[in-house]
Amino acid sequence: MSRSGQPPGLKKYMDKQLQIKLNANRMVVGTLRGFDKTNIGMVVIRGNSVVTVEALEPVTRMQ
Secondary structure, rough: OOOOOOOOOOOHOOOOOOEEEEEEEEEEEOOOOOOOOOOOOOOOOHHHHEEEEEEOOOOOOOO
């Protein structure tokens, strides 16, 4: 959940190629396969480390 009590608006980024800028001037590029408590056996990035998320391919708007 976000600070507002709403789930993060990450569904529109599922299975999309992303570039994620992290604190300490780090960068990660990859495909979002899940978020929150989904166990995918890959890399987990804590939300408080994320500075920006940029889609590297078109993303449809969720309503």
